[in-house]
Amino acid sequence: MTAPLATPKKKNPVQRTRLATLPPGARSRSALGLTRAAAEGRFELQVCADCATVQYPPREVCGHCLSEQLDWQTVDNHGELIATTTLRHSNDLYFRERLPWRVGTVKMAAGPVVVAHVHEDCAASGTVRLTLKLDRSGQAVLHALPEQDTPNMNDAAQLRESTCDPKHRRVLVTDGKSAMGIAVARAMLDAGAAAVFLGDPTPWKTVAAYDTLIEDERVQPVDLDVTDTDSVDRLAASIGGKVDLLVNTASYLRGNPGEGGILGRKDVILARDAMEVNVLGLMRLAQAFGPGMRFRAADGTNHAVAWVNILSIHALAPLPARGAWSASMAAALSAALTLRAELAGTGVRVVNIFPGPIDEEWEQLTPPPKLSPAAVAKAIIHALKDGVEDVYVGDIAEEIRARLRENHKAVERELGQ
Amino acid sequence: MTQPVLAQFMTELLSGRLKLVDLTQTLAPEFPTIVLPPEFGQAWPFRVEEISRYDERGPAWYWNNFSMSEHTGTHFDAPIHWVTGKDQPNNAVDSIPVDNFIAAACVINTSAESADNPDFLLTIDYVTRWEEQHGRIPERAWVLMRTDWSKRATPKDYLNMAEDGAHSPGPDAEVVPWLIRERNVHGFGTESIGTDAGQAHHLNPPYPCHYYMHGNNRYGLQCLTNLDQLPPQGAVIFAAPLKIRNGSGSPLRVLALAPSA
Ligand SMILES: [Zn+2]
Numbered sequence: 001m002t003a004p005l006a007t008p009k010k011k012n013p014v015q016r017t018r019l020a021t022l023p024p025g026a027r028s029r030s031a032l033g034l035t036r037a038a039a040e041g042r043f044e045l046q047v048c049a050d051c052a053t054v055q056y057p058p059r060e061v062c063g064h065c066l067s068e069q070l071d072w073q074t075v076d077n078h079g080e081l082i083a084t085t086t087l088r089h090s091n092d093l094y095f096r097e098r099l100p101w102r103v104g105t106v107k108m109a110a111g112p113v114v115v116a117h118v119h120e121d122c123a124a125s126g127t128v129r130l131t132l133k134l135d136r137s138g139q140a141v142l143h144a145l146p147e148q149d150t151p152n153m154n155d156a157a158q159l160r161e162s163t164c165d166p167k168h169r170r171v172l173v174t175d176g177k178s179a180m181g182i183a184v185a186r187a188m189l190d191a192g193a194a195a196v197f198l199g200d201p202t203p204w205k206t207v208a209a210y211d212t213l214i215e216d217e218r219v220q221p222v223d224l225d226v227t228d229t230d231s232v233d234r235l236a237a238s239i240g241g242k243v244d245l246l247v248n249t250a251s252y253l254r255g256n257p258g259e260g261g262i263l264g265r266k267d268v269i270l271a272r273d274a275m276e277v278n279v280l281g282l283m284r285l286a287q288a289f290g291p292g293m294r295f296r297a298a299d300g301t302n303h304a305v306a307w308v309n310i311l312s313i314h315a316l317a318p319l320p321a322r323g324a325w326s327a328s329m330a331a332a333l334s335a336a337l338t339l340r341a342e343l344a345g346t347g348v349r350v351v352n353i354f355p356g357p358i359d360e361e362w363e364q365l366t367p368p369p370k371l372s373p374a375a376v377a378k379a380i381i382h383a384l385k386d387g388v389e390d391v392y393v394g395d396i397a398e399e400i401r402a403r404l405r406e407n408h409k410a411v412e413r414e415l416g417q
Numbered sequence: 418m419t420q421p422v423l424a425q426f427m428t429e430l431l432s433g434r435l436k437l438v439d440l441t442q443t444l445a446p447e448f449p450t451i452v453l454p455p456e457f458g459q460a461w462p463f464r465v466e467e468i469s470r471y472d473e474r475g476p477a478w479y480w481n482n483f484s485m486s487e488h489t490g491t492h493f494d495a496p497i498h499w500v501t502g503k504d505q506p507n508n509a510v511d512s513i514p515v516d517n518f519i520a521a522a523c524v525i526n527t528s529a530e531s532a533d534n535p536d537f538l539l540t541i542d543y544v545t546r547w548e549e550q551h552g553r554i555p556e557r558a559w560v561l562m563r564t565d566w567s568k569r570a571t572p573k574d575y576l577n578m579a580e581d582g583a584h585s586p587g588p589d590a591e592v593v594p595w596l597i598r599e600r601n602v603h604g605f606g607t608e609s610i611g612t613d614a615g616q617a618h619h620l621n622p623p624y625p626c627h628y629y630m631h632g633n634n635r636y637g638l639q640c641l642t643n644l645d646q647l648p649p650q651g652a653v654i655f656a657a658p659l660k661i662r663n664g665s666g667s668p669l670r671v672l673a674l675a676p677s678a
Contacts, residue, residue: 204449204576228446229466254455269458 002121005155007194008168008302020297020346021094023161025137030058033072034140038132041388043077045110046070056112077130079108081144084118094136101158106130106144116142117158121150133162133387136347138340154385163387164306164349167192169244174199174224174285177207179360180310181249183373184380185213188247191381194302197239199224201250226250226281236288241296243289247308247380250285252277253325253362261323271324278328279335282309286339297346306349308380309336313354313397317404317411340389351389353380356396369395433677440641440654440671441491442567448640449572450489451610452583460486487666493658494612494627494637498665501632508634510664517636518657520603521558522673523551524647531564531586535577536616538589544596551649554600559638559654562588566608567642577615587614590625597633604636608644612637638671647675 027035030046037044046055048062049069061068084104090096104118106128114130122128128144135141143162146153154165171188175181176198185196196219198210203223214221222239225231226248252274258264265271286307293304315333318326333352340350357363359370371394379393392401403411420428429435442448450462463485469475487510488494496502497509507513525547530537539562544554554560564586569575577584587607588596596602605612605626612626622628630637638656652675658667 203571204452204573204578206578223447225446227462228464230446267458273459 001150002152002156004152005160005167005301008300011300017296018097018298019295020136020303021097022137022345022347023094023135023139023141024092025139027139028058030060031140033058034132035134035138037072038134038140038387039389040391041383041386043074043130043132044072045075045112047073047075054108054110054112056108056114075110076108078127078147079106079110079114079130079144081105081118081122081125081128082107082113084122084124098157098161104144106142114142116144118144119146119153119159120156121146121153134349134389135162138344138349138389160301164245164351164384165191166245166381166384168194168302169305170195170197170242170302171245171247172197172199172222172239172243172289174226174246174248174281175201175250176213176221177202177205177210178249178251178373179209180251180358180373180376182207182209182213183377184247184249185219187374187377187381188245189216189218191385193245194218195220195242197222197235197243199235199250201225226284227276229284232284232288236292240289240292243293244296244302244304245306245308245384246285246289246293247310248282248285249310250277250281251310252328253322253360255322255325255362256365257319257321261320265324268324271327274325274328275331278325279331282332282335282339286335286342290339290343293348294343294346297348304348306351306384307339307343308351308353308384309333310353310355310376310380311336313356313392313400315354317400317408317415320416349387349389351380351383351391353383354390354392354397354401355379356394356400430674436675436677438643438646438652438673438675440643440673441669442640442642444483444485444490444668447572448490449576449610450486452576452578460488462486463489485668487661487664487668490668491638491640491642491671492666492668493656494631494639494666495658495664496631496634496636497663498637499624499627499631501628502634505631505634508631509662510658510667511660511662513636513658515657517603519653519655521555521650522561522606522647522652522654523554523558524561524563524644524649524652526563526645526649527586528563528565528645531566535584535586536614537564537586538614539587539592540589541592541595544592547649554596554602556601557603558600559603559606559656560596560600561606561638561641561644561647561654562586562608563644563647564608565645567640567644576610581616582618583610583615585609585611585615587612587617588626590620590622593625593629597629597635602635604638605630606638606641608639608641610640612639637666641671643673647673651676 046058048067050067051065053064082105087101102118107113127147131143132140166188171193173181173185198219198221213219224235296304312329314326315329336352355371355376357366357370359372383391392398444463450460465481465483468480470479495510496505502508613624617624652673655672658669
């Protein structure tokens with residue numbers, strides 16, 4: 001059984017910080033279908049529309065009947081482990097540093113025989129669960145897990161290579177005075193984070209929940225206003241080498257629905273203030289904290305691992321009643337995708353969260369269902385532990401996401417009403 | 418044979434018998450800006466972005482872009498800032514006659530009272546007792562209320578927010594019209610974030626300093642510092658706002674000339 005992950009030792013300051021290496025990242029266009037599923041935590045393989053064969057690895061045509069009608073579908077992820085081996089030698093730089101590495105062959109109930117990374121808690125034979133997870137290159141890989149969860153299974157070294165578990169990690173929560181920041185900080189502590197740096201954008205304002213949180217010795221209050229370049233730079237100069245996980249909770253939403261469009265207002269100040277926090281704030285944080293995280297992407301068991309952006313489903317489809325804010329969310333998503341590409345070379349994962357409306361002050365007039373900040377925080381922890389990178393939280397977000405695939409014009413017309 | 422007056426002035430200044438006192442707070446991002454209820458539009462705080470610093474963005478020069486509202490940092494309020502002053506002549510920073518940018522100053526020290534009571538209000542009675550000691554306020558002089566608020570250690574202490582809003586000293590609703598009617602003052606200046614007290618929305622009229630001063634085409638100065646270095650009477654203030662077209666106010670450098678102690 002997996003031993004619980006030991007508390008990482010303090011870093012030896014005279015030892016060189018090892019740079020990150022990555023597993024092989026090249027994939028065929030067809031194989032990126034697996035990456036799409038893994039990014040959202042689904043288990044999908046190609047299924048032939050003509051002969052119903054479940055196919056792996058993905059190809060352009062069906063290996064059985066040569067049909068080009070291949071759909072990506074959720075399939076039964078169970079199988080029998082028929083052979084395992086533990087690699088003790090590799091010429092690949094990434095695997096070489098992580099040996100021994102257990103792999104095996106699984107005969108899936110759905111048909112295909114696949115090669116997968118095999119969890120240390122899997123018996124040498126028997127039923128396993130297959131999952132698709134992103135590796136440090138951001139590409140889908142198959143992990144075979146025990147049929148039932150085992151204690152500490154998330155602590156297994158091989159599995160941790162595909163996840164971003166907060167356990168023993170130090171987390172920067174950029175706005176710790178918002179309801180979302182407080183919920184995220186609490187969730188991180190509950191998930192075993194070693195430390196939370198809790199940003200304070202408004203030192204003049206008393207927030208009781210913030211004051212309670214900073215009584216916890218694991219929580220360190222820090223001044224941080226993402227609209228102030230100097231404030232961001234000063235904090236990075238002080239703690240930039242200790243941030244393993246960054247959750248950007250700084251978010252700007254003002255105005256009641258219907259006041260926030262474009263023609264409904266007389267000025268662009270609200271739009272500009274939203275851009276200042278939601279877009280430029282993200283970029284300032286990236287320029288200040290990105291280099292340190294990139295450098296520390298292989299720095300011990302608690303290496304820098306993920307950057308989380310809390311966006312909105314309206315980054316994908318604007319809510320005209322909040323048009324200026326929606327534009328800032330779309331711009332933030334675009335910036336987040338650039339950051340993902342820029343950090344990809346080191347294995348630091350950018351996780352984007354797309355919630356529906358959140359139960360907060362400026363959504364007072366928005367009818368339910370609304371998500372509690374705690375529900376979003378919970379989804380973030382799940383995403384980090386499961387190793388996914390795109391998360392749609394709540395019924396509204398999931399529905400808009402599904403309907404965008406089905407008919408994006410319908411979404412456009414209906415949200416405009 | 419007396420010297421021409423400006424030559425005499427320079428002699429006094431260079432000899433050190435006259436001193437210049439900087440009444441201006443440093444513009445920095447962390448300096449607080451007034452906070453209105455969140456459903457209203459908000460003033461931008463001071464923000465700065467480096468354009469280049471002898472680097473690839475500009476090899477031999479250093480410069481910054483900055484942004485802020487007209488009412489950020491040590492700043493001047495023009496009459497057009499308040500609805501009561503909207504129809505006054507020459508009421509914006511670009512149209513105020515330049516001779517209004519130099520005026521004498523009376524400094525009323527309320528620092529002891531303000532230390533005891535953050536909601537301290539300046540009254541007619543307080544001013545007349547001050548006049549008994551320091552002489553009558555001359556015509557067209559700034560009245561500066563010294564509270565030592567500028568010495569407060571942190572932005573939190575400076576804004577002094579409670580659940581019922583900010584708590585900082587200012588004038589009461591009677592003394593402002595009295596200063597205009599009876600003393601024909603030039604304007605009113607404070608060390609705190611506004612010319613009115615933190616709780617001035619509860620006065621009648623709300624924000625009496627803004628209401629009466631601007632309604633009578635007078636001016637305001639706020640976020641001043643170093644008032645403790647000025648004599649009660651005898652200082653002269655140079656306070657010229659930026660020439661913003663139709664501007665309601667502006668950050669500025671406020672300088673005082675005063676006899677050395
Ligand atoms: Zn087929």
